[in-house]
Amino acid sequence: MKKYTSFLILFLLGISLTTAQKKGKQYNIRTIAFYNLENLFDTINDTSINDEASPMMELKSNRSKVYWDKIDKLGSVIAQIGEDKANTSPAIIGVAEVENLSVLEDLVKNKHLITKRYGIIHYDSPDKRGIDVALLYQKRYFKPVFYEAYNPNIYRNNRKVYTRDQLLVSGYLDDELIHIIVNHWPSRSGGEAKSRPLREKAAYQNTKIIAQVREKDPNAKILIMGDFNDDPTNSSFKEVLKTKAKKKNVGELDIYNPYEDLHRRGFNTLGYRDNINLFDMVLISSPLLDKGKKDFSTYKMYQANIFNKRFLTGKKGQFKGYPFRSFSYGGYTGGYSDHYPVYMYLIKEKK
Template sequence: MNYLKFLILALFSSTLLNIQAQEKKSYKIQTVAFYNLENLFDTINDPTKFDEASPMMELKTNRSKVYKKKVHNMARVIADIGFKDTQNSPAIIGVSEVENRDVLEDLVNDSLLISRDYGIIHYSSPDVRGIDVAMLYQKKLFTPISTSSHELKIYDDLTSKRVYTRDQLLVSGNLDGDLIHVIVNHWPSRSGGEARSRPKRVAAAKLTKHLVDSLQVIDPYAKIFIMGDLNDDPTNESVKDVLKTQKNKNNVSFKDVYNPFETFFKNGLGTTAYRDAWSLFDQIMISKPLLEKDFSSYRFYKAGIFNENYLTQKSGQYKGYPYRSWGYGGFTDGYSDHFPVYMYVIKEVEN
């Protein structure tokens, strides 16, 4: 089934989580998610890209076998996100670190996902590593209306040479009849150090903010999801100051953005680890109309980090870290060096 009808004893409080038993209502629930697929490259050398430096192309043997297992592992995770609560995979999932449309076709046609009938929205970007962002959607739940790719033009502050990075993807469409907008990001990395690389992510945030502003000019009540691997935490300048995010739903003004992942971060949780420190680079944020209490259309219910036990390294130096696909010895049979993140949205249905 494409939604879960679940009964809630409700009058919803302002937090939506404190529920008082008054009357029975039924709701549809859908999952919106994001996942960094950690170097999902195919086995074919593309002369137009620097893919020969990818972990897949560096393998000397068994590339085809490893590729199929990597794709299957990614499909397992996507199939599982939100399933316990919705009995379905995500209606919409943004992804990053994919080489091309071909790997996405293989992913959605994996045995674990093919029944979901995912559509693909993907544009090739000028990233120097040859990686892109994309969005997958269940065709029975989401109908795209418009899609566009937005180039981020940034330059190295020392050499003044252009830094080629990922474009930002904007998708507008109907989620089960509700018009929504999704911006999928993979902001510039911290290569060269956090401070030196910070202006690049601030520039990326300004591009995202421009897209949000443009949508709100057309419709001030636009339901907007901003998602991605930002390479910044929820408290960094790019997120807090440029996107004007709030961690408390009650403090979100009309043009502000709500970021539930700031609370997770301040509680010590993360989606990726480095040198025994957690970062929460993977986030989903929303515009204020998704926080309204009129559940005749989809509204925010809750957010989470999908850190199931099988996605965690069980032993060794990196015990407790995300169980990544690639290590110094090649393919680990793991998943990704990032945990996925997700958000549930719900709307009331007639009993």
């Protein structure tokens, strides 16, 4: 894995921003992130869902200790994402694999995050495992005005697939209206080819949400984030969402995927059974793309990246070199998540 190129990118980003400031330009820098929290379940048996099969509930002892240690570790990671350039944790962060609202409340009250005053937007989804997506936001930067959960209504062999909702949140980042879609698409259980149509249908649901947003806001600034269980070059992106990898090819209604280039260069956000994948991404609509004009009078994407610091990577065992996961073979490893977080900087020139 190419672990260190991202640090060089961030170093160069810092030089660029610092140089601009010296020339008399100052920027607001806001971090937008996504993080799969890897089975963030509480220790209470919920009979309405299949949480008995969760790694947390499978532990034979010390569940409470493990739970609070995991909360602390996740809080420490979130607090660091983008902090070196934005001087704070993400203004907005989408999360996946959370059991309920309660675990999110515990997370944002953690010592690493409590001073950030994160708000929470969450719906219980129909997923059989009882895992949901949600959005956390710093109240001083983001003001939600609309949110709704959409189930992709996926069927296979005339039977409904109970998967995660897709969460749409619209609101004001400082004084600019933006729209965020948080995703956790169906897994590759049964194999990539067999499960591919499920993710294509999930992608199609995204296109419907995007169309709904654009009906009311034709020039909509849209961020599409999530654990997609697909790489940037899979059909769900290239054929359904019709994502573009190069800025010069992005038309007015197109979606730009900055992670396609990172994928091409060998970066990843997870590894499993000797396969590495880049399933976690943040995509943007055309109005958030600068296209080389250096016009940052409104919020535009400056850089997209993977938060893959060394402490988040396993140092030994079967998962050496992969994200340092929390659970393995029915036990707690003391890790963070089996996914790296992803993030991007949006910047705007101060008036």
